[in-house]
Amino acid sequence: MENASKALTIAGGLLVAVLIISAIVAMFGSSSSLFKSEEDQKEIEQLVAFNKEYESYNKKLLRGTDVISVINKVLDNNYKYTKEYNEPNYIMDVEFMMKEEIVYVANKNQAGGWDINHGNVTFKIDKWYTIEDYQKNIRNNKEVFTDFKRRIFDCTKLEYNKTTGRVSKMQFTERKMHQNEYENGIIYD
Numbered sequence: 001m002e003n004a005s006k007a008l009t010i011a012g013g014l015l016v017a018v019l020i021i022s023a024i025v026a027m028f029g030s031s032s033s034l035f036k037s038e039e040d041q042k043e044i045e046q047l048v049a050f051n052k053e054y055e056s057y058n059k060k061l062l063r064g065t066d067v068i069s070v071i072n073k074v075l076d077n078n079y080k081y082t083k084e085y086n087e088p089n090y091i092m093d094v095e096f097m098m099k100e101e102i103v104y105v106a107n108k109n110q111a112g113g114w115d116i117n118h119g120n121v122t123f124k125i126d127k128w129y130t131i132e133d134y135q136k137n138i139r140n141n142k143e144v145f146t147d148f149k150r151r152i153f154d155c156t157k158l159e160y161n162k163t164t165g166r167v168s169k170m171q172f173t174e175r176k177m178h179q180n181e182y183e184n185g186i187i188y189d
Contacts, residue, residue, distance in 0.1 A: 047165055054167040058158045060175075064149035067172050070094055071134050074170075078131075089161055093169045095128045096153065099176035104144050128171070152177065 057070050074092045081090035102123040121137045121144050123129060138144050157171035 051160075051165075051167050054170065055158065057170065058155045060154040062153045062155060062172065064151040064153065067094075067096060067153050068134075068149055070170060070172075071131055074131060075135075089164050090166065092167065094131050094134075094172070095169075096134075096172040097128050097156075097174060098123045098125055098151075099174040100151070101125055102144055102147055104141065151175075 053073070054070065057066060071094050074094050078091050081087045102121065104121040121141055123133075123137070138148050152175040153172040154175055155170060156173045157169065158167060159169040160166065161168040
């Protein structure tokens with residue numbers, strides 16, 4: 001009888017120990033899922049903030065300075081995710097289309113050399129141009145840069161990366177200005 005009561009005491013102790021261990025494991029499991037959901041929430045907030053930065057340019061009547069701002073942000077983003085992180089899914093693209101030509105021809109300066117700010121630059125109408133075209137032909141040419149930033153554009157396309165959910169591509173189309181818009185202001189479509 002004594003052995004039976006000792007056996008029941010031991011079995012009861014083991015049962016209590018198993019229950020305590022189960023409760024501890026369940027607590028750790030739920031706390032790790034709590035940390036995971038907080039991490040997921042933070043990632044969603046970062047994604048929304050990132051996209052909001054670019055979605056604010058998804059509208060009509062942007063100045064060339066706004067398009068330049070987007071291009072500079074994209075260049076910074078692409079540098080960061082190419083050089084620092086090697087993450088091709090985070091690379092972005094910007095294209096722009098001109099509706100009025102930009103043509104600048106190189107001029108000789110007084111010393112007989114070519115004027116640095118007047119390289120041969122031509123942007124034809126109804127053709128998509130890339131960030132590389134901007135870097136090569138607009139950014140370092142004072143006259144072309146000044147001309148570009150005064151033009152009016154509409155954001156005509158905004159795409160998201162299907163894997164990351166981040167903005168991945170934007171397209172801007174120059175708005176062709178009619179004579180009455182120069183005289184009376186921009187006509188809103």
